Amino acid sequence: MERFTGKSLLERVAIGRIYIYKKQEYLLEKRNIDDIEGEKKRFHEAREAAMKELQGLYDKALAEIGEEEAQIFEIHRMMLEDLDFIEGTESMIDGEKVNAEFAVSETGTTLSNLFASMEDAYMKERAIDVLDVTKRVVNRLAGVEDGGMHTKDPVIVVAEDLTPSETVQMDTNKILAFVTRKGSSNSHTAILARTMNIPALVKTDITLDDKYQGQEAVVDGTTGELYIKPSKELMDSMVEKKMEIDRKDNELKKLIGQESITADGRKVNLYANIGNVEDTKKVLENDAEGIGLFRSEFLYIGKNTFPTEEEQFRAYKAVLEKMEGKKVVIRTLDIGADKKADYFNLDQEENPALGYRAIRICLTQPDIFRTQLRALYRASAYGTLSIMFPMIIALEEVQEIKKIVQEVKEELQRENIPMGDVELGIMIETPAAALISDDLAKEVQFFSIGSNDLTQYTLAIDRQNEKLEKMCDTHHKAVLKLIRMTVENGHKEGIWVGICGELAGDTTLTEQFIHMGVDELSVSASRILNVRKAIRECV
Amino acid sequence: MKQFTYKVTDELGIHARPAGLLVKEAAKFQSSIKIKNGTKEADAKRLLNVMTLAVKQGNTVTVAADGADEADAVKTLEAFFKANL
Known part of the structure; x- marks a missing residue:
């Protein structure tokens, strides 16, 4: 059994065989040419052929996946009409008398670097689009076919990185999970994985070795791990985990429209953070x-x-x-x-x-x-x-x-x-505010406990510091004591008290909070149903 | 030269798709058309150039047209910004 780790994008589990996806390698050649006009004509023919292909991919993606994923091909098509791209390529053919493949590739790299160096996360990701689209033209020029995915059964796709034109050519019914060595949560693979609701690992430390091709594997999106040739025990536990996730998903959906009320009838206001x-x-x-x-x-x-x-x-x-x-x-x-x-x-x-x-x-x-x-x-x-007002002392x-x-x-x-x-x-997010919450409660109509800062200031621990992770006990008794004190002091003056930090979504604490008398929990939207379930199970 | 300023309200700013549509609109005019975001300036007829402005929600851009049909260009593009961005 081998184990690799990456950054998980979705807390789901996939079990299946590995499909190592490798890009068709094309060795770019730089050639000197004499017929400049002829070379430019080749460039424009390939460019137009690529635009036609992209129109086809747009239609396919629109029909099979949806508007969001299809849009990218429309944008790629427009990039091929971009004057910087066209003029850049033409002037290279003109000035350096080089073949169109080389001129397109160089121009594409220059433009792509421009995006790669941008600070904006969205625009940075567009660097890969520029490369993808120029590669398409180069492939047309050189007569190289795009590598599709050839598999009969659904597989776990393992790749260096996947461009949208690669993923769209894959049959989505045959993909159980994506595992890439590069990529980010902003990449197209990430968008696709979320749309398809399948696990995906990016920045994974695996090498694309052919020996993994067809091996049995498990992607555990809850931990960000990929196991190849898993042991029987691990496989059994993963099968169970997968069934459990599917079952829970269905259970949670049933809670839409239900009240956030404990088994013994106490109503908790369940709100979201935005x-x-x-x-x-x-x-x-x-x-x-x-x-x-x-x-x-x-x-x-x-x-x-x-x-x-x-x-x-x-x-x-x-x-x-x-x-x-x-x-x-x-x-x-x-x-x-x-x-x-x-x-x-x-x-x-x-x-x-x-x-x-x-x-x-x-x-x-x-x-x-x-x-x-x-x-x-x-x-x-x-x-x-x-x-509400933050950082009160x-x-x-x-x-x-x-x-x-x-x-x-x-x-x-x-x-x-x-x-x-x-x-x-x-907001009650400093120990000072919690300790004088009896006085503060006389002045306002509610308290909202910001547990992230309250924890940081109480424990004097920077939560972003990885070295301190072990010491950062988010259930520390001191923090819980301050929360209890705040709730009690609030109630003495008849005002409501809620929690809006990460602790609010921690279902291992839900029961304890309810017993303290917390009136409101505010959590990220994706945690709402989990917390509702926990509330309904409280007695 | 004619120009207008516009504050972008679209949640994603001028991302790839509206940039593409904008370039198509701009290409209909003979005038030279520039978009300015802060200190950066781009040719409105060039998609990648426009994208590198990285215009976000809340940014105020200045669009300036210079040429024979500048009045029409500014009118059309202002309508385009209001409808799409």
């Missing part, structure tokens, strides 16, 4: 009962200037309208630490997690804060809005926030702008 407007779709698909954490940073990050009031208003309004009256908790700006935007002109800090961030920025630069609050209150007329901060909020509301009233009733709450 990071942008589009995430709302997944929230509704997974039947969340509201949004417990809408991170507003997406409006600020990746921009050149501050978002305007109007722009923010539109985003908040869109989410409130999509949620049709269900509760939406929006967290005000939590920038600083690892989340930065240039135009904030934040200084380089020795200790950013303990530095100038979140509410500290808002209270120091109240103009930024007021713009956001105005946008939020304007949007409040379109649904059920709650606002002191009572005075909350009082100051409330003063600014009051001013903003009065200002909007004077402008005759309609507003809804808005609940105000704070």
Whole structure:
């Protein structure tokens, strides 16, 4: 038995035989040519033939897989009409008197490098598209056929990397899983795997050795492992794991439309965390009962200037309208630490997690804060809005926030702008806030416990530091004690208390949280049904 | 020369597909057409060039046409941006 590991994209298991997919190798030759016009004509004929092929692939992908996966061939076709590509190739044939294969390949590499060097993750991935499409033209010129996949039974496809034109030529009914040595979660293979709901490993440490061809294997997407020639015991356990995943999947789907209520009748509000407007779709698909954490940073990050009031208003309004009256908790700006935007002109800090961030920025630069609050209150007329404030450590901060909020509301009233009733709450994510939660509870209408930061600040452990992973006990008694204390102090003042960090989705803690009296859990949309199941099993 | 500015609201920004459609629109005009995103500038008739601008949601781009049909070009492209981006 041999074991390899990669980065898993989907928590599923596949069992089957290995199919080593190798690209047809074509040895590129550089030749000098005399007939320049003739060579250019060859180039354009091959280019047009490739465009026709791509039209065919587009139609096939559209019929078999769907619009999302098909689009790429349309884009490839357009790339072959691109003037930089055409002129680059022609001028190389002209200037260097080289064969079309070489000129196309060189031009393609230059253009591809341009994309590969970009910072934008989406555009970086487009480098492979440029190479894919130029290779198609080179293959036409050289008369090389694309390597298809020849197999009778469904297989686990193992490849260096897969281009969309390669995957589309594969019969999707014959693919159990993808394993690639390269690739990323943004690659086409990843999109396809998610659409097909099959496991996929990228960046896997396997060599494409022919000895693996046809070997029995298992892809365990829950751990990111690939086993070749698995032992009988491992195989048995994997068969069981696969059946279990399929069974659970079906079970979970049945929970759509059901209440999040314990066996003894306690109702828990099960909400979702989102990071942008589009995430709302997944929230509704997974039947969340509201949004417990809408991170507003997406409006600020990746921009050149501050978002305007109007722009923010539109985003908040869109989410409130999509949620049709269900509760939406929006967290005000939590920038600083690892989340930065240039135009904030934040200084380089020795200790950013303990530095100038979140509410500290808002209270120091109240103009930024007021713009956001105005946008939020304007949007409040379109649904059920709650606002919460991050990184609180002191009572005075909350009082100051409330003063600014009051001013903003009065200002909007004077402008005759309609507003809804808005609940105000704070994040409990510092040990300080948890310890004075008795006082804080008198000032606000809810608490939301941010377990990620609360854990980091309580244990003094940076969660991103791999060396500390072993020491970072996410179930540490100290953190759980602070959570319990916060819930109790909140309830004494009659306000609701929720959890919106990663712990909220940890189903091994669900029962404990419910016993503590937690009123709300807010988790990523994909975890909603898992947590609902855990809640329904609690007594 | 005529120009307009537009703030991109599409969630994906000017990704590959709208870039392709944009280039097709731009190619209908004789005028030279440039798109500016911050300090970067691209020829609106060149797909790969437009893509390398990496225009994201929220970016404000300036589209400028220069030539005999510049007024038509700006009008058509502004409508295109509003409808698609």
